[in-house]
Amino acid sequence: MRELPRADDLLVWYDRHARAMPWRVPPAARQAGVTPDPYRVWMSEIMLQQTTVAAVKSYFETFTERWPTVTDLAGAADEDVMAAWAGLGYYARARNLLKCARVIAEDYGGSFPREHADLLLLPGVGPYTAAAVSSIAYDAPETVLDGNVERVMARIFNDHTPLPQAKPVFHNYASSLTPPLRPGDYAQAVMDLGATICTPKNPACGLCPWRSNCAAWAEGTAAELPKKMPKKRKPTRLGIAYLAKRVDGAWLLERRPDKGLLGGMLGWPGSDWGDAPTEAPPIRAQWKETTAEARHTFTHFHLRLTVKTALVPMDRAPDRGEFVEPNVFERDDLPTVMRKAYDLGKGS
Incomplete structure (x- = not known):
């Protein structure tokens, strides 16, 4: 032995x-x-x-x-x-x-x-x-x-x-x-x-x-070795990220609920993530859709975010979230999926 x-x-x-x-x-x-x-x-x-x-x-x-x-x-x-x-x-x-x-x-x-x-x-x-x-x-x-x-x-x-x-x-x-x-x-x-x-x-x-x-x-x-059970196929969820930039350069951000994915993190206002996201713009604006999606994989699913951008005037108040001044906003403070959306929409 x-x-x-x-x-x-x-x-x-x-x-x-x-x-x-x-x-x-x-x-x-x-x-x-x-x-x-x-x-x-x-x-x-x-x-x-x-x-x-x-x-x-x-x-x-x-x-x-x-x-x-x-x-x-x-x-x-x-x-x-x-x-x-x-x-x-x-x-x-x-x-x-x-x-x-x-x-x-x-x-x-x-x-x-x-x-x-x-x-x-x-x-x-x-x-x-x-x-x-x-x-x-x-x-x-x-x-x-x-x-x-x-x-x-x-x-x-x-x-x-x-x-x-x-x-x-x-x-x-x-x-x-x-x-x-x-x-x-x-x-x-x-x-x-x-x-x-x-x-x-x-x-x-x-x-x-x-x-x-x-x-x-x-x-x-x-x-x-080691042997592993076959992995289950990950589903794909869809969502929308709204990138609103004020004319002075401030970005509209929203802190996510403490519970759930990306809990407590700042991010772009958006829709729920599911099979058919519902339009829910955070502020009245002329929204434009980017040509590419922000794609990210979490532990249990793939996410595909449609990125929509808008430029809004100084006097327009959002329905949710708050504007972060350009001298305070830091791209690197965002979670990875939100950074991907920013990189697609920042120049739109």
């Missing part, structure tokens, strides 16, 4: 090859006594949900420079945080980021709770994030299971159970390998292994410190 991989072998590899990331304490510094900041660990894990490391780095640096502690973030204005988050996507994460920071500031005196059970009670903190903070920040032997770790477990054990049904099975595998010593470094090591060696396509098995213990490598099945 094939022996299980040893955490020590992976940690030796990690000590040499750990990725340098702005939220990470390198293994040598960690062993020298430098402890990770739970705030930075938590911030990075929230940002990394359904997003790549490359996309997150600049956002993380901006947030932690502007709000260096969880208390600083708790005192920030909602609209400032949402604007800083714009373009990172999945905006419910930003709303939960603020809620969580305020709970920690008010109920925990500005210090992250150490107990895993307490972390799970925080807004926006699920089992993965709680385990990551417990493990990485506090060196607790919690089991961290993200997509990279799932892939490593599927291959090490040559398990063809498809995701997402396999998640509990893979969690058990990962738990069985988590060591009592250096569990924080180990958690980051196994994630790095999945991100750099045990990759979705063309895994570099020849460089893997766990190759001799990998059942999928022995059977030649690594490239086809």
